[in-house]
Amino acid sequence: MVVYNSPKRTRNVKAKWNKVYNKQSNRKRVLVMRIPDDPIVSTALSIKKHITKQLTYLDIGCGDGFYAVQLTKKGFNSTGMDISEVAIRRARRFAKKNNVYVNFIVGNALRKTIKGQFDLVASNFVLQLVKESYKRKFIENMMSHTAPGGYNVIIFHTQHRPRINSKTGQGEDISGFQKKLADFYVKKGWSVKKHKIGFSGKNYVGYSVHWEYIVAQNR
Numbered sequence: 001m002v003v004y005n006s007p008k009r010t011r012n013v014k015a016k017w018n019k020v021y022n023k024q025s026n027r028k029r030v031l032v033m034r035i036p037d038d039p040i041v042s043t044a045l046s047i048k049k050h051i052t053k054q055l056t057y058l059d060i061g062c063g064d065g066f067y068a069v070q071l072t073k074k075g076f077n078s079t080g081m082d083i084s085e086v087a088i089r090r091a092r093r094f095a096k097k098n099n100v101y102v103n104f105i106v107g108n109a110l111r112k113t114i115k116g117q118f119d120l121v122a123s124n125f126v127l128q129l130v131k132e133s134y135k136r137k138f139i140e141n142m143m144s145h146t147a148p149g150g151y152n153v154i155i156f157h158t159q160h161r162p163r164i165n166s167k168t169g170q171g172e173d174i175s176g177f178q179k180k181l182a183d184f185y186v187k188k189g190w191s192v193k194k195h196k197i198g199f200s201g202k203n204y205v206g207y208s209v210h211w212e213y214i215v216a217q218n219r
């Protein structure tokens, strides 16, 4: 059952996700869903190509830490935030196992938990859990934590069902088709680099996953 997020429903959401993570054995990881292209990793690598300073990464709803650990290994100074303390415990263990340090924090993405701005702020399969009326707030929070010139990557389950290319598993590019999310970024003065939709077969609990993602830059 989906327990939708709002700034006030922290307790229910926490309980739901703690239960999910508690069910997993400690050795068996992870709950992460990765989509073709892996836009979080590919955006990180493309930023690294152009910038030589120490880069920073913020993962909203980081779960058991997959992306925060991967990006730390690629040279980013990373912070991971999740509402579930069980997820954060698992994430800390995962970072230790990989010999990296990540600043993992328990917090609600709809509240102001985190300070500072980051070069890359990403969220993998969290937005669909947020109550419709708070989606804008979720995205605005991500934007407010993004440094000038930095990027947002948001990946989420989508309601849209475009034609899928059977070879690539990807749908048509949705610029000009489903523009609401992209328009939101553009209106705020950001530039939208990619906005795609696709289908990845079944996820770890057997659901079919229609995904959508956006990559946008804070110009």
Ligand SMILES: C[S@@+](CC[C@H](N)C(=O)[O-])C[C@H]1O[C@@H](n2cnc3c(N)ncnc32)[C@H](O)[C@@H]1O
Pocket: 005, 013, 017, 031, 032, 033, 060, 061, 062, 063, 064, 065, 066, 081, 082, 083, 084, 087, 107, 108, 109, 110, 123, 124, 125, 126, 129
């Ligand atoms: C489908 S899981 C994805 C986890 C992680 N991003 C990954 O790819 O492995 C959704 C995650 O969002 C977290 N979450 C849900 N609502 C949240 C909120 N309001 N603030 C922070 N994290 C939240 C859950 O605890 C869970 O870890």
